[in-house]
Amino acid sequence: MIALLLMSALAQAPSDCSKSFAAGLREYERKNLEQALIAFRGAVQCDPKLVQAHLAIADIYAERGNEGEVLAALLQALKIEPNNVLALRAASTLYLKNGLHTKAFQLLETLVVAAPDSADAHADLAAVHAASGNREGAEKEFRRALKLQPDHFPALAGLGNLLARAGDDAVAMPLLRKAAHLQPQAYEGHFLLGSALNRLGQFEEARSELEQASKHGGENEPQVFYQLARAWGGLGKVAERKAALARFSELTKKEKEDIELQRRATTWIDEARRLLQSGDLEAAAARLELAREAKPGDATVLFRLASLNFDLQRFDIAREYVQAAISISPATWLYHYLLGLVERSSHRLADAKASLEVAAKLQPTEAPVFNALGEVLLEQGEQQAAITAFDMAVKVAPDDATFRRNLDSARSPKPRR
Amino acid sequence: MRVFFLAALAASAATGPFFVDEALRGGLKDIFICGDENQKNYIVETLGTGVAFLDFDNDGLLDIFAVTASKLKGVAPGTEPVNHLYRNKGNGTFEDVGKKSGLAKAGWGQGVCAGDIDNDGFVDLYVTYWGKDVMYRNRGDGTFEEVTPPEIGIRWGTGCAFVDYDRDGKLDLMVANYLDFDLKNTPRPDGPNPCHWKNEKVMCGPQGLKPGLNRLWRNESTPGKIRFVDVSKRAGIETPGPRFGLSVTTLDYDRDGWPDIYVAVDSQASLLYHNKHDGTFEEVALESGVALSEDGREQAGMGTAVSDYDGDGWPDLVKTNFIDDLPNLYRNNRDGSFSESTVQSGLGKYTQFMGWGVAFVDYDNDGWPDIFMVNGHVYPGVKSGEYRQRRILYRNNGAGKFSDMSVEAGAAVMEKTSARGLAVGDYDNDGRPDMLISSMNERLNLLRNNLTAGKSITLKLVGQKSNRSAIGAVARLTIGKRTLTGEVRSGSTFMSQSDFRLQFGLGTATEAEAVEVQWLGGALEKLGPLPSGQIVTITEGRGVTSNMPYVK
Numbered sequence: 028m029i030a031l032l033l034m035s036a037l038a039q040a041p042s043d044c045s046k047s048f049a050a051g052l053r054e055y056e057r058k059n060l061e062q063a064l065i066a067f068r069g070a071v072q073c074d075p076k077l078v079q080a081h082l083a084i085a086d087i088y089a090e091r092g093n094e095g096e097v098l099a100a101l102l103q104a105l106k107i108e109p110n111n112v113l114a115l116r117a118a119s120t121l122y123l124k125n126g127l128h129t130k131a132f133q134l135l136e137t138l139v140v141a142a143p144d145s146a147d148a149h150a151d152l153a154a155v156h157a158a159s160g161n162r163e164g165a166e167k168e169f170r171r172a173l174k175l176q177p178d179h180f181p182a183l184a185g186l187g188n189l190l191a192r193a194g195d196d197a198v199a200m201p202l203l204r205k206a207a208h209l210q211p212q213a214y215e216g217h218f219l220l221g222s223a224l225n226r227l228g229q230f231e232e233a234r235s236e237l238e239q240a241s242k243h244g245g246e247n248e249p250q251v252f253y254q255l256a257r258a259w260g261g262l263g264k265v266a267e268r269k270a271a272l273a274r275f276s277e278l279t280k281k282e283k284e285d286i287e288l289q290r291r292a293t294t295w296i297d298e299a300r301r302l303l304q305s306g307d308l309e310a311a312a313a314r315l316e317l318a319r320e321a322k323p324g325d326a327t328v329l330f331r332l333a334s335l336n337f338d339l340q341r342f343d344i345a346r347e348y349v350q351a352a353i354s355i356s357p358a359t360w361l362y363h364y365l366l367g368l369v370e371r372s373s374h375r376l377a378d379a380k381a382s383l384e385v386a387a388k389l390q391p392t393e394a395p396v397f398n399a400l401g402e403v404l405l406e407q408g409e410q411q412a413a414i415t416a417f418d419m420a421v422k423v424a425p426d427d428a429t430f431r432r433n434l435d436s437a438r439s440p441k442p443r444r
Numbered sequence: 445m446r447v448f449f450l451a452a453l454a455a456s457a458a459t460g461p462f463f464v465d466e467a468l469r470g471g472l473k474d475i476f477i478c479g480d481e482n483q484k485n486y487i488v489e490t491l492g493t494g495v496a497f498l499d500f501d502n503d504g505l506l507d508i509f510a511v512t513a514s515k516l517k518g519v520a521p522g523t524e525p526v527n528h529l530y531r532n533k534g535n536g537t538f539e540d541v542g543k544k545s546g547l548a549k550a551g552w553g554q555g556v557c558a559g560d561i562d563n564d565g566f567v568d569l570y571v572t573y574w575g576k577d578v579m580y581r582n583r584g585d586g587t588f589e590e591v592t593p594p595e596i597g598i599r600w601g602t603g604c605a606f607v608d609y610d611r612d613g614k615l616d617l618m619v620a621n622y623l624d625f626d627l628k629n630t631p632r633p634d635g636p637n638p639c640h641w642k643n644e645k646v647m648c649g650p651q652g653l654k655p656g657l658n659r660l661w662r663n664e665s666t667p668g669k670i671r672f673v674d675v676s677k678r679a680g681i682e683t684p685g686p687r688f689g690l691s692v693t694t695l696d697y698d699r700d701g702w703p704d705i706y707v708a709v710d711s712q713a714s715l716l717y718h719n720k721h722d723g724t725f726e727e728v729a730l731e732s733g734v735a736l737s738e739d740g741r742e743q744a745g746m747g748t749a750v751s752d753y754d755g756d757g758w759p760d761l762v763k764t765n766f767i768d769d770l771p772n773l774y775r776n777n778r779d780g781s782f783s784e785s786t787v788q789s790g791l792g793k794y795t796q797f798m799g800w801g802v803a804f805v806d807y808d809n810d811g812w813p814d815i816f817m818v819n820g821h822v823y824p825g826v827k828s829g830e831y832r833q834r835r836i837l838y839r840n841n842g843a844g845k846f847s848d849m850s851v852e853a854g855a856a857v858m859e860k861t862s863a864r865g866l867a868v869g870d871y872d873n874d875g876r877p878d879m880l881i882s883s884m885n886e887r888l889n890l891l892r893n894n895l896t897a898g899k900s901i902t903l904k905l906v907g908q909k910s911n912r913s914a915i916g917a918v919a920r921l922t923i924g925k926r927t928l929t930g931e932v933r934s935g936s937t938f939m940s941q942s943d944f945r946l947q948f949g950l951g952t953a954t955e956a957e958a959v960e961v962q963w964l965g966g967a968l969e970k971l972g973p974l975p976s977g978q979i980v981t982i983t984e985g986r987g988v989t990s991n992m993p994y995v996k
Contacts, residue, residue: 129643129828159642159828160768160795194787222739226787253740260733260781272730275740290652297637 044073064358146176191223214245230261249278292321326355360390394424461854462895478513487649490822492864494555494939505532511553524550555939559606572601591670603691605935614663620689621656655686693936708745738784747938751804751813764799801866801938809898809949812840820862832860869943875994899976908984909965916964921956
């Protein structure tokens with residue numbers, strides 16, 4: 028989705044704070060995404076206004092499929108450069124994908140001004156207009172996109188679909204036919220053309236287009252099979268129609284089950300929060316476990332589970348969960364910090380030290396991280412390094428008595444017997 | 445090939461305002477309540493209420509029954525809003541006889557449907573509630589008694605329709621139930637975990653809340669004793685599982701002589717129960733093409749209406765939906781399935797309206813059923829979407845196309861309210877269909893039709909072997925090469941009840957050359973030519989038993 032971002036970052040790396048940024052780029056080139064992320068985070072810590080680093084972070088998270096983090100990084104970039112075309116485009120695409128049309132609209136309005144010659148931007152803005160029922164606005168923007176790029180597939184398909192739905196078949200059909208012809212390997216063109224043909228009662232051609240759609244990526248799209256059923260019905264083929272409807276039902280059922288599971292997961296997380304507040308950690312953990320099964324790729328749920336199990340002193344389980352969270356979101360300092368605490372409680376001091384060092388690198392403004400690192404180092408007998416860590420904790424939070432006491436204590440250790 | 449002589453007629457005549465709101469002149473001043481006017485914290489405050497045109501005292505004039513809900517707070521004991529029954533005085537005015545009749549009941553009323561459940565010649569009523577529905581028997585002396593089945597339970601009833609599904613001559617009852625709703629466990633817009641619509645905090649539902657179960661009640665009454673038995677499970681009504689059911693309409697879509705049932709469902713697939721002739725139903729909406737949009741998407745179905753809009757003798761369906769969506773016009777394919785023809789027919793013009801009550805009504809009497817829709821948002825105060833919306837009058841041009849005649853129809857049609865209920869009936873017996881509209885926290889609108897266009901004839905069917913209301917009877921009129929079809933039905937539109945009488949626009953024709961009535965009991969009755977300009981009563985097995993000229 029935003030592969031261009033990193034290319035842009037490569038091209039425009041600034042000189043300040045370039046060490047971390049350059050390290051990130053090297054790691055990225057070596058396909059070591061986790062290390063690259065940590066390095067880019069370091070660059071952002073060094074210079075929070077380093078737009079290229081935010082874009083790079085977004086790009087890596089996009090490769091890992093973590094859309095929440097992608098958006099967070101893009102919004103950071105837009106805070107610094109509100110007219111950054113790459114960030115505007117990528118963030119608006121994400122909003123569109125998730126049905127957040129109002130948010131997408133705001134970004135796209137800026138984007139079409141920032142990049143008036145971008146057919147993509149106009150087509151995206153048109154799609155938002157269409158989704159919010161503004162046909163006039165949608166038609167205008169689709170036409171602008173086509174003026175800039177007459178073979179722009181999304182604009183051809185979008186405008187064709189818009190006009191077909193308004194009953195303007197004379198204009199719509201050539202656009203849809205052109206779109207399907209331009210990208211014969213994309214299911215959308217065949218699907219939209221097939222649907223329009225169904226509407227016109229041209230069932231044989233509709234069937235052919237819809238079968239093409241199902242072959243070219245639409246095999247799991249329920250709407251393709253609904254339209255196919257319409258075409259078969261129009262052709263009087265009862266058995267074929269029934270089969271297409273059965274496939275449609277099967278796919279929609281799965282879609283619904285997934286949505287319902289996500290909804291239930293949200294409820295379980297809310298329940299877990301309430302149970303946690305009432306002190307029933309076991310019951311809270313059980314609810315979170317259900318939520319994890321429903322949302323296995325949700326790093327936040329995994330982190331919450333890890334925290335709960337840490338509180339319940341189930342360190343092995345806590346480690347498993349927080350490591351899973353880190354594998355999804357490797358540049359989140361809090362996860363590394365928790366892993367450091369888990370390892371320390373399990374007396375795996377070397378591992379604890381490594382995790383806390385990563386956490387400190389990712390978030391050098393969190394005093395508890397340095398304090399924990401100091402304690403681990405002290406336990407390992409690395410007194411000087413521990414003093415440095417405690418010193419950092421005190422610098423970050425000078426009013427914290429515990430950190431100061433730890434520092435003083437490290438500087439004047441009790442004699443060993 | 446179609447003959448378009450009738451269609452051509454009204455096109456020229458339909459100019460100038462021809463619907464006028466006569467509610468205030470008629471004395472219909474009461475405000476009908478559904479929750480707070482400006483802030484909807486719960487979905488129960490959003491559905492509005494239904495209305496009915498019915499002749500409760502058999503004086504030949506349509507009376508009005510209107511349901512009210514209430515408010516969740518701020519209603520002092522003793523001042524709760526009540527349902528109203530307005531008797532038609534025959535001079536364009538109405539008197540409120542609600543208290544005298546026993547129908548002035550408080551509660552969170554929703555919908556209404558009518559039918560003669562004991563075949564005594566007086567129309568009875570069923571009123572749905574968020575709470576406990578109420579069945580009323582008309583005593584025939586201007587008063588009603590409650591005869592609610594004790595097993596009715598606490599539910600959220602919405603649309604309903606009387607239907608003799610087993611053709612035993614007694615009207616049974618189908619009721620849609622919306623939600624198993626609990627105020628305590630539903631988030632508010634101003635509380636924790638609010639719901640959002642287009643980034644604005646709004647009331648929650650129906651998605652995420654627990655859907656209700658539709659019920660079918662079989663009439664097992666014996667002389668002197670009203671008895672309805674819940675047969676939902678054994679009849680297959682429960683089989684599709686819980687749904688957010690709203691309006692109920694009955695139709696014999698496959699013309700097998702047995703009534704089928706269509707339920708418009710909110711945010712889920714709508715339901716078509718096919719009557720299997722053995723007391724059971726099979727849900728076939730998906731196979732029949734009336735469950736979803738033409739894209740295969742679930743829609744927020746609200747109101748429904750049935751008519752043969754294309755004149756092929758087979759019943760077609762129209763359904764209203766949520767904002768940012770189109771209504772559905774489902775054309776009957778005559779093979780048990782429907783094709784959506786919304787866009788091709790010209791109903792794909794607007795997506796900014798949220799539709800509720802809908803009716804096929806031949807307002808210009810050209811012989812082609814037109815469509816009237818009432819609209820209104822559920823979220824007052826949101827930036828994206830008007831809460832109060834105008835109505836839409838679509839004229840059927842006879843060639844499968846509809847055009848928006850709202851502006852020409854006049855200010856009463858263009859008036860903006862957050863409308864819900866809609867009933868059609870000729871309350872002044874002048875041969876032109878009028879319309880009754882209920883809106884959120886507003887008075888009723890009574891749209892009198894003043895259009896001088898085609899001629900018409902009105903048939904009042906009275907069952908003998910079949911149920912007395914003749915619900916399910918189909919009349920076919922021959923006009924030249926055309927056959928006009930109408931079916932008597934209970935319920936339909938949105939939680940509302942229209943006139944049982946069948947009004948047929950005849951265009952320039954001065955008579956219906958032949959009339960055929962297919963009674964639900966099985967008899968087919970054929971009658972000779974019937975002149976236009978009158979209300980004709982046809983009694984099952986006895987032909988024309990009375991007639992009355994239209995009021996000039």
